[in-house]
Amino acid sequence: MECDVAVLGGGPGGYPAAIRAAQLGARVALIEADRVGGTCITVGCIPTKAWVQTAHALKDANGKPVNQLDPGDYTITITDNSDDHNFHLTGPGVDKATNLDNTVPGQPEKTTWDVTLVNGVYKYKCDAHPSQMKGSFRAGPAPPPPPKLTAKVGPGKAITLKKGGAAVKSLVAGTYKVAVKDATKKDNFHLVAPGVNKKTGIRGKASVTWTVKFKVGKGSYRSDASKKLKRAFKVIPPPATPVS
Numbered sequence: 001m002e003c004d005v006a007v008l009g010g011g012p013g014g015y016p017a018a019i020r021a022a023q024l025g026a027r028v029a030l031i032e033a034d035r036v037g038g039t040c041i042t043v044g045c046i047p048t049k050a051w052v053q054t055a056h057a058l059k060d061a062n063g064k065p066v067n068q069l070d071p072g073d074y075t076i077t078i079t080d081n082s083d084d085h086n087f088h089l090t091g092p093g094v095d096k097a098t099n100l101d102n103t104v105p106g107q108p109e110k111t112t113w114d115v116t117l118v119n120g121v122y123k124y125k126c127d128a129h130p131s132q133m134k135g136s137f138r139a140g141p142a143p144p145p146p147p148k149l150t151a152k153v154g155p156g157k158a159i160t161l162k163k164g165g166a167a168v169k170s171l172v173a174g175t176y177k178v179a180v181k182d183a184t185k186k187d188n189f190h191l192v193a194p195g196v197n198k199k200t201g202i203r204g205k206a207s208v209t210w211t212v213k214f215k216v217g218k219g220s221y222r223s224d225a226s227k228k229l230k231r232a233f234k235v236i237p238p239p240a241t242p243v244s
């Protein structure tokens with residue numbers, strides 16, 4: 001067989017070189033002893049990333065991933081297949097972890113936990129690889145969406161922050177979605193409160209929605225270009241839950 005270019009090895013080094021040479025008109029032979037794709041595609045980069053995604057998971061008795069559970073008592077069986085990883089579950093009332101090192105090195109290890117789950121979010125991770133090997137699920141219903149506020153500055157010299165059509169004088173501390181309409185190129189909308197400092201630009205118009213978490217204290221909304229456009233409000237603590 002005659003060729004212009006012979007490439008030895010069909011890994012990420014070899015196969016792009018062979019393809020490019022062929023695109024340039026050469027007659028190319030790619031010689032591969034095993035599987036085209038090389039270390040990266042057959043055993044390295046791609047399989048390891050897929051493995052990491054699926055290896056650290058919480059599944060129910062039918063093998064389906066757990067995203068939501070009713071609060072209650074559960075038994076969790078953890079199969080720890082590796083000396084390099086562990087399973088660490090945290091959430092309301094739960095903080096449990098398997099060891100990073102298995103008792104017998106290289107041997108899979110099974111652990112059973114009895115846990116009581118209450119309403120809230122539970123997170124699990126490998127303590128050695130917390131950014132790659134992690135997940136979460138919720139026990140109980142999802143919380144209601146945050147209440148909505150509407151904020152407006154302009155047209156003209158006008159600024160408002162409203163909840164359900166009424167000007168905001170006081171708010172219960174918590175998370176809110178604020179739909180802001182900045183309808184003027186002469187002023188901006190600047191919201192300041194403990195834990196919150198958000199603003200639109202003075203010279204442009206904008207429609208944005210912010211998710212903000214107000215803490216108890218004094219708040220204000222203003223235009224940074226007009227001293228007169230400034231209003232204050234209070235953030236008050238949530239009412240105490242009655243003890244039954």
Ligand SMILES: Cc1cc2nc3c(=O)[nH]c(=O)nc-3n(C[C@H](O)[C@H](O)[C@H](O)COP(=O)(O)OP(=O)(O)OC[C@H]3O[C@@H](n4cnc5c(N)ncnc54)[C@H](O)[C@@H]3O)c2cc1C
Binds near residue numbers: 034036040044
């Ligand atoms: C577990 C693991 C995870 C990795 N993860 C990443 C990552 O996330 N990101 C990243 O950038 N890199 C990663 N790498 C590195 C990446 O896989 C390599 O850098 C890349 O595969 C090197 O390409 P290559 O073509 O030089 O060699 P190889 O991919 O090794 O390809 C060489 C090919 O040549 C063949 N060959 C060898 N000798 C002969 C012969 N005499 N005749 C015929 N064929 C022959 C082999 O069978 C093989 O198919 C990882 C590697 C491993 C092992």
